[in-house]
Amino acid sequence: MVVLLDAGNTNVKLAYVTDDDEIKRLTLADFYQSITSVDKLIYGSVNDSSELKEILTACIDNNITVKKVEVTPSFNNLICGYNVVANLGVDRWLATIGARLTYSENILIIVDAGTAITLDICINQEHKGGWIAPGLMLMQQSIIDKAPGVFTNESINSEIFGTDTPSALFHGSLYALVAMIEKGVELAKKLANEDECSLSIILTGGDAAILNSHLSLNSDVNHDLVFLGLQQFI
Ligand SMILES: Nc1ncnc2c1ncn2[C@@H]1O[C@H](COP(=O)(O)OP(=O)(O)OP(=O)(O)O)[C@@H](O)[C@H]1O
Numbered sequence: 001m002v003v004l005l006d007a008g009n010t011n012v013k014l015a016y017v018t019d020d021d022e023i024k025r026l027t028l029a030d031f032y033q034s035i036t037s038v039d040k041l042i043y044g045s046v047n048d049s050s051e052l053k054e055i056l057t058a059c060i061d062n063n064i065t066v067k068k069v070e071v072t073p074s075f076n077n078l079i080c081g082y083n084v085v086a087n088l089g090v091d092r093w094l095a096t097i098g099a100r101l102t103y104s105e106n107i108l109i110i111v112d113a114g115t116a117i118t119l120d121i122c123i124n125q126e127h128k129g130g131w132i133a134p135g136l137m138l139m140q141q142s143i144i145d146k147a148p149g150v151f152t153n154e155s156i157n158s159e160i161f162g163t164d165t166p167s168a169l170f171h172g173s174l175y176a177l178v179a180m181i182e183k184g185v186e187l188a189k190k191l192a193n194e195d196e197c198s199l200s201i202i203l204t205g206g207d208a209a210i211l212n213s214h215l216s217l218n219s220d221v222n223h224d225l226v227f228l229g230l231q232q233f234i
């Protein structure tokens, strides 16, 4: 069995590839339970956490072949936009590879909404760079930490224009991210310099669904982007 691992800022996420080349999620408990049937582990990491180190040690103990994916100036025909490619987060690179292989539109707007939110632009076979900002939770928490009067409450934050603090904070942060994506689309279209170009917005990460439901543009939620990227390195 081939296992794919995405070591994010907060969580380690695992998946395996079925005989039909499908990606199926795997819990950490299931991974350890079935470790004797794992032949190979392919991983990308933006955070070498103790959780990751334990997994890698267990792999060595079980004679599993381990392969770490790093960012390279190009992958097949896809060109990386960063000048110093090692500085690009491998999660962003893998999501871009996964999206480029899955979607046929000329312009791809790839959004990973996790601890951080990242937005990457891919025009045809070129990654054009992107943006990094605090994610939905971090955006709210950073203000709570700095402003004594600001607080959150997940059960009372339903007002779009908040007349209470939790609603004001939640929707302020949510629409900052929604507006970021919409601005990214506008600027990417300008960069591509063609109104006729087809475009797709693909959202992944823990906050993909909520962003999808508030975007006024068409977008697709795909939780497997990073794994689809990792799968190319089998
Ligand atoms: N039950 C939950 N626990 C934690 N975060 C949640 C939960 N439900 C939704 N979220 C949202 O998901 C986000 C985290 O997304 P994700 O699961 O992709 O995390 P991550 O692994 O830390 O991301 P990254 O890839 O950046 O490391 C949080 O910012 C939060 O807003």
Ligand SMILES: CC(C)(CO)[C@@H](O)C(=O)NCCC(=O)O
Residues within 6 Å of the ligand: 009, 046, 087, 088, 089, 090, 091, 092, 116, 118, 132
């Ligand atoms: C931006 C994050 C934290 C998102 O997970 C990650 O991709 C990362 O650590 N990137 C390195 C910096 C960069 O991509 O420019």
Ligand SMILES: [K+]
Residues within 6 Å of the ligand: 008, 112, 113, 114, 115, 204, 205, 206
């Ligand atoms: K993520």
